[in-house]
Amino acid sequence: MSEAILRLEDIALRRSGGLVLSDISLELYRDEMLTLLGPNGSGKSTLLHVIGLLRRPNHGTIYFHGQPVPWDGDLLSLRRRMATVFQQPLLLDTTVAGNVALGLRLRGVSNAEAQPRVGSWLDRLGIASLAGRSARQLSGGEAQRVSLARALVIEPEVLLLDEPFKELDTPTREALVEELKGVLQETRTTTVFVTHDRTEALRLSDRVAVLHNGHLLQTGTTEEVFNRPASHEVAAFVGVETILPGRIIAAQDGVATVEVADGRALAVASELPAGMRVLVCIRPEDVTLYADGAAGSTSAQSSARNRFPGRITQVQQRGSLYSILVDCGFPLAALVTKQSLVELNLVPGRQVEASFKATAAHVIQRGS
Amino acid sequence: MDLIWEGISQAFWLLIRGDPEVVRVTLLTLQVSGSATLLSVLIGIPLGTVLALTRFPGRSLAISLVNTGMGLPPVVVGLFVAVMLWRNGPFGFFGIMYSPLAMVIAQVVIAGPLVTGLTTAAIQQLPPMLRLQIEALGASRWQMVLLLMREAKLPLLAALIAGFGGVVSEIGASMMVGGNILGQTRVLTTATAMEVSKGNFGLAMALGIILLVVAYLVNLVFTMAQQRGRPQP
Amino acid sequence: MKKLAVLIALFGILSMACAGIAAGPGAPSAANPPKPANPDLILATTTSTQDSGLLDVIIPMFEQQTGYKVKTIAVGTGAAMTMGERGEADVLLVHAPDSEVKFVKDGHGINRQLVMHNDFIIVGPAADSAKIKGVKTAKEALQKIAGAKAVFISRGDNSGTEQLEKKIWKLTGIDPANQSWYQQTGQGMGATLNVASDKAAYTISDRATYLATKSRTSLDILVEGDKDLVNIYHVMQVNPQKSAKINADGAKAFVDFMVSKSTQDTVAKFGVDKFGQALFFADAGKDETKLGQ
Numbered sequence: 011m012s013e014a015i016l017r018l019e020d021i022a023l024r025r026s027g028g029l030v031l032s033d034i035s036l037e038l039y040r041d042e043m044l045t046l047l048g049p050n051g052s053g054k055s056t057l058l059h060v061i062g063l064l065r066r067p068n069h070g071t072i073y074f075h076g077q078p079v080p081w082d083g084d085l086l087s088l089r090r091r092m093a094t095v096f097q098q099p100l101l102l103d104t105t106v107a108g109n110v111a112l113g114l115r116l117r118g119v120s121n122a123e124a125q126p127r128v129g130s131w132l133d134r135l136g137i138a139s140l141a142g143r144s145a146r147q148l149s150g151g152e153a154q155r156v157s158l159a160r161a162l163v164i165e166p167e168v169l170l171l172d173e174p175f176k177e178l179d180t181p182t183r184e185a186l187v188e189e190l191k192g193v194l195q196e197t198r199t200t201t202v203f204v205t206h207d208r209t210e211a212l213r214l215s216d217r218v219a220v221l222h223n224g225h226l227l228q229t230g231t232t233e234e235v236f237n238r239p240a241s242h243e244v245a246a247f248v249g250v251e252t253i254l255p256g257r258i259i260a261a262q263d264g265v266a267t268v269e270v271a272d273g274r275a276l277a278v279a280s281e282l283p284a285g286m287r288v289l290v291c292i293r294p295e296d297v298t299l300y301a302d303g304a305a306g307s308t309s310a311q312s313s314a315r316n317r318f319p320g321r322i323t324q325v326q327q328r329g330s331l332y333s334i335l336v337d338c339g340f341p342l343a344a345l346v347t348k349q350s351l352v353e354l355n356l357v358p359g360r361q362v363e364a365s366f367k368a369t370a371a372h373v374i375q376r377g378s
Numbered sequence: 379m380d381l382i383w384e385g386i387s388q389a390f391w392l393l394i395r396g397d398p399e400v401v402r403v404t405l406l407t408l409q410v411s412g413s414a415t416l417l418s419v420l421i422g423i424p425l426g427t428v429l430a431l432t433r434f435p436g437r438s439l440a441i442s443l444v445n446t447g448m449g450l451p452p453v454v455v456g457l458f459v460a461v462m463l464w465r466n467g468p469f470g471f472f473g474i475m476y477s478p479l480a481m482v483i484a485q486v487v488i489a490g491p492l493v494t495g496l497t498t499a500a501i502q503q504l505p506p507m508l509r510l511q512i513e514a515l516g517a518s519r520w521q522m523v524l525l526l527m528r529e530a531k532l533p534l535l536a537a538l539i540a541g542f543g544g545v546v547s548e549i550g551a552s553m554m555v556g557g558n559i560l561g562q563t564r565v566l567t568t569a570t571a572m573e574v575s576k577g578n579f580g581l582a583m584a585l586g587i588i589l590l591v592v593a594y595l596v597n598l599v600f601t602m603a604q605q606r607g608r609p610q611p
Numbered sequence: 612m613k614k615l616a617v618l619i620a621l622f623g624i625l626s627m628a629c630a631g632i633a634a635g636p637g638a639p640s641a642a643n644p645p646k647p648a649n650p651d652l653i654l655a656t657t658t659s660t661q662d663s664g665l666l667d668v669i670i671p672m673f674e675q676q677t678g679y680k681v682k683t684i685a686v687g688t689g690a691a692m693t694m695g696e697r698g699e700a701d702v703l704l705v706h707a708p709d710s711e712v713k714f715v716k717d718g719h720g721i722n723r724q725l726v727m728h729n730d731f732i733i734v735g736p737a738a739d740s741a742k743i744k745g746v747k748t749a750k751e752a753l754q755k756i757a758g759a760k761a762v763f764i765s766r767g768d769n770s771g772t773e774q775l776e777k778k779i780w781k782l783t784g785i786d787p788a789n790q791s792w793y794q795q796t797g798q799g800m801g802a803t804l805n806v807a808s809d810k811a812a813y814t815i816s817d818r819a820t821y822l823a824t825k826s827r828t829s830l831d832i833l834v835e836g837d838k839d840l841v842n843i844y845h846v847m848q849v850n851p852q853k854s855a856k857i858n859a860d861g862a863k864a865f866v867d868f869m870v871s872k873s874t875q876d877t878v879a880k881f882g883v884d885k886f887g888q889a890l891f892f893a894d895a896g897k898d899e900t901k902l903g904q
Contacts, residue, residue, distance in 0.1 A: 064510055086518055094514035096507055103529055113515040160515065170514070381827075464699050465856040475699075476653065476682040557684040560667060572685075576662040577801020577824030 014039055014073075015168060015200055021060060021070035023053075023224075030056050031067065031224045038168065043194065043201045045211040045232075048221035049247060054204045055172050057221065061202055062170050063089045090117060093161035094170040097177060099153035101145035106137065106156050109145050113164040131159040134193065151182035158190065162197070169194070171203045175210065187213060208248060212236070212289050212374050220244050237341050245328070252292040252343050255376070258284050265368055272339040277315040278371035289374040294333060296370035297344035300363040301354040317365045318342065322358050325351070332356070336364050385583025389591075392584055400585070404592060407565040410478050411546040414485030418493045418541045421486070423534060426497025427523060431509070441498060447491025452484075453550025459484040460554045476557040481565070484551035489541035496540060500533030501526055535604040539597055546593050566592070644678035652679045652861035655700035657771050658799050660844070661685035663819040663890055665881050672877065673868050679861050689769035695719055698854035702862040704869070706771040706844045708899070709778070715847065722862075723847035726869050727878050727891040728902050731775060731842050733834035734804070734821060735761075735813035743813075744833045750782045752834045757785045760792045762812035766803050767795025771842070776815045779839055804828050817842055819882065819890040841902050843894075846870070870895035 014037040021034040030053045038044055038061070046054040059065040060072070063085055072079040074088055093113060101109050107128055114124040132138040135155045140148065145156065154174055161169060175183040191214055194201055203214055211218055212232060219229040228240040236253040239245035256270040258280070266280040268290055278290055320338035327333075332351050334344045342364050346356065356362070392400045429441055461467050463475040463483075474480045504526060512522045527534065549567040556563030558572055566589040573582035660666060661683065670681050684691075684700065688707045694700040696719050703720065705711060714720045733743065733752050741759035743752040756763050765787075766773040780787055787793040794812070796803045800820040807814040808828035821832070834840075846869045851859035868874055875893040882890035894902060 059510065062514055064513055086516070089513070090516035092514070093516070094511070096511055096514075098505065098507065100505060100508050100511040102525065103531075116516045116518075116521055164516065464697070466698055466854055470856065473651070476684065557682055559682050559684070560670070562682065572658075572661070575658055575799025575801050577799075577804055577820060577827075579801075579805070579827065 013075075015075060016061060017073040017076075018061070019071045019073070021057075021067045021072070023056060023060060023065065023067045023069075025056075029224055031060065034070070034224075034226050036219060036226060036229065038200065038202060040200055041198045042216045043203060043214055045215035045218045046202065046204045046221055047206070047208070047211045047218050047235075047248070049206055052206075052221045053224040054206075054221045058094070058170050058172050058202060058204045061168075062092055062094050064094070090164075091167040092170060093164045093166040093168075094172060095154075095157050095161045095174045097173045099148075099150075099157040101148075101153055101156055101160075104145060105141065106143050106145055106148070107132065107141040109156055110159045110163055112160060117164075127163050128159075131163040135159045135162075135189070150178055151186060154178060154186065158186075162193065162199075165197075167200065169199045169201045171201060173204055173206070176205075190214075208236075209374060212253065212291075213376060218248075220247065222247065237343070242328075249293070251294065252290075252297075252341060254290045254292070254340055256288060256290055258282055258286045258288060260284055266373070268373070270340050274318065274339050276371065277368045278373050279369045280373040282373060282375060287376045289376055291372040291374065292342065292366055292370060293372075294343040294345040296366050297342060298365045299334060299336070299344050299346060299350070299354065299356065300365065301356070301360065315368045316371075317363055319361065319363050322356060322360045322362060325356060325358060336362060338364055381579050381583055384580040385587055388580055388584035389587040393588065400588065402561065403564050403566055403569050403585075404588060406478065406563075407546065407567075407589070408592065408596075410481045410552075410565060411485060411542060414482045414489055414545045415493075415538065415542040417482065417486045418489035418545075419538055422490050422493030422537070422541070423497050423527070426494040426537075427501055427527060429494070430498045430501035431523065431526070441495075444491050444495045444498065448495045450488060450491065451550065452488055452548035452552075453554065455484055455487045456551030456554030459487060459551065463555060475555065476559060476563060478556070478563055480555040481552050481563060484555045485545035485548070488548060488551060489545045492544050493537045493541045496537035497530075497534060500530040500537060503533065504529055532604055535600055539600050539604075542596060542600075543593065546589070546596075644675055646678050647861065647864075649858050649861065650678060650680045651682065652702065652858050652865060653682045653684060653694075653700045654702050654704060654865065655684050655686065655691040655694045656704040657688045657691060657706060658685045659706070659770065659772060659817050659820060660704055662800060662823075663817075663882075664823075665878065665891065668881060669869075669874060669877060672874070673865060676868065677861075677864050679864060681865075687769050688771040688774060692719075695849045698849065698857055700849055701858040702846065702848055702865045704844060704846045706842050707774045708843050708845065710774065711845055711847065719850055719853070720847040721850050722866050723845050724866055724870050725894050725897060725899055726844045726846050727875075727894050728841050728843045729818050729891045730835065731772070731815050731840040732818055732821060732832045733813060733815055733840075734807070734830040735833050736811040736829065737831050738811070739831075739833060741813065744831075746834055747837065749779045749815075749834060749837045749839045753779055754783045754785065756813050757783070757787065757790075757792075760790075762792050762794065762810055763787065764803055764807040764810065764812045764814040765793065765795045766800065767797045768799075770800075772800060772815065772817060775840075775842065779815075782839070804830065815840075822882075822886045822888075822890070838902075843899060843902060844891075 016038040018034055018036045021031055022029060023031040034057060046057060048054045056065065060067050063079060066081050079088060102112065110128045110132060111124050114127065132141055135158060137152060137155050137159065140152060148156065175186060178186065187210065205211055215232050217230065218232050218235040220227045220235060222243050227244045228235055233253055233255060236248050236251060239248055254270045256268040258266045259269045260267040261282065261284045264279060264281055266278055266282055268276045268278055268288060270276060276290055282288065318338035320336040320342065322334055323337050324335040325332060331345050331347060334346055334356055336342045336344060344364060429437065462469050463480050464470055509522060509526060512525050517525060547567065549571055552565055553568050556568065558564050558568035566585055570582050570585040573585060666683055670683060674681060688705050691703055691705050692710060692714055695703050711723060715723050733749060741756045741761040743755050746752045765776055796806050800816055801824050803814060804816055804821065804824050805828060808830050846866050848859065848862035848866055849857055851857045875895050878891050879889060879893040882888065
């Protein structure tokens, strides 16, 4: 990891008696995309406002490039090195170009200098034709593009995104997520992204911080957090899916072969072409375990295309079921009944065979 | 009905001939109510913005006081200001009772709360997150306030129009502190009331029509400015 | 925002421009009138005085001759007297002799001088349901109106006119208050005449206002010429000992002006050109008790 641009230490924030945030310690590294993931009301937007230096916490310190943030001093010059895009576009009542130029004008950038920069970002986000239009006449998707351009034109050191896609319809959202990802990777903009949507988190982030009731439950790389939830609460929210990063090496008739860790190949149902980088998600209840030829779980001999030998590394009770973590060269989680646990003698260290159907795997595109 | 026609034709002739007395009364009306509106805007817009954007103990009390002030009866304001400005009143040493300045003061007391209250409402009806968004784009405190005011420019213009409409049409305060003195403090409303009391209903009607025309023309200018700033659907 | 600021600036310029124009052709260009030390003079008078239009003629004369700047506040007689009592006026021109005598006796006023009189008349519908036409005295007329329960409209605004009306009711021994046929408008004379005309009712009016509004009311003069119906105007200074702020010199100058020969001539001629008859009788120096006989 490179240096930390921002470091939050022991942040707490109170609102009308209750604690909205407590004991938050977090680092943001240069060039990374960090996602704050949590359910509604978990305090993630508030935390983003604190990171953006828009709300002063009641307790704790924020370091910006190692220097504590001077809340009573020159906050503005630090704030001007960041930009935020909110859930709603919140455009001002002027033209599209006027909106995009706003951040530059606030910084005293001359018109002559601002214009080409504004033009280039309008172009980049595909809204150049709207430049002269009133901001009040845009569709939701167009407006959010303007809002993104308005933040990106500043070329912020840190870009903060507060669920910017939440209010868009699905096709609009899909298109915008892809484009934004491309832009952010190209510009290598350090980004903090707030969302409650696991799929968006998987698609956009390098690291994930899971927030629940104002507490930071787990921080780690996307795979870490999704594959090895640190607690029941994290698991309950992110799910206990197996998430495997990989690349499509062959694709035919709606079935893609994905190479995951150690050169192992999975067959998954997907229309994506070869060469794509993807995440393969497998729900644990879809994974069947065999020990000495006998099958656990529900379905017996199946048409599963994927069978992998492995060794049990962990057994955990989850309600009335048991979560079994198997190391097949990659981690794979399975969910079995107590009966299966006893019958198959599923204990750590035992050799088993894990299997799942190609159609049970869910593929998320991460880039090419 | 005949009185209405008489009023309209008299108003027409008074305006066409440029009757010096009527012209003077009309200009004084514009001067007094215009200055009062201007002062109310200069006081009310900043004050209303502060009330909308800041949090301090007693803020609700202050806002409810302003809201009550929005409906002050002009004659009560006139009485209150008169008692203050009378020779033997606390501010009698200024010697401004029965002057246009006294009328301006009374009208500011009427329009000030109106503009303040409508400004608070105008700023508060903006999306609550807009302020955060503007700050997040790197606005200083002043830049933020100015941008919010610009966003609320239509309702702020409405506040100005309401303030002017409130004072140009009031009579109680102008009569009380101005005294309806010929050539000094006679404005269209007090002149109209006086002509009614004299029984000159035709002339009263004419003055009333001139008042309406003047108020309409001033409002037309502002409304045009306001509506031009409005986006087309 | 810029647009708003520009508009506000325009508004300011407009106000200033109006101020300039309004001040421009304002005061009549007098040939060097004297410059008194304290030129501001407050004259409290009654609405009926103002309504007659007489003040519009004589106040500019006074200002030109003496250099004082008069602020004429036309209110009801009651309010005018109270203003004097509180020292908020310098000089009074009013028409309620009984109240005025008390006012002077109580030390509020000095230098009270008879200026002029006109007369009140009892007017009503031509049909005259109470049959008062030709009756000799106001007292008798009101008794007949009360007897017939014919509608009578009173000003009800504590004006000099109402005070005179009350005085006559007192003579009749009848208390009209709370009677269904006795109604109060709380408005000026012109408006009250209009109400009486609409309701085909009786009322007491000063002759000047009646003449001015005659063309649009359907009211006839039914009783006139009684000495109880004389409307007498006095001018007096507010006692300068009440407050140092009272402009005693200006007040004295105004009293002197009102009883001067040239002013009295003007009063005597006022209204002839418009109504064919004078609205006031100039009375300076006469014996008050002999008026109207």
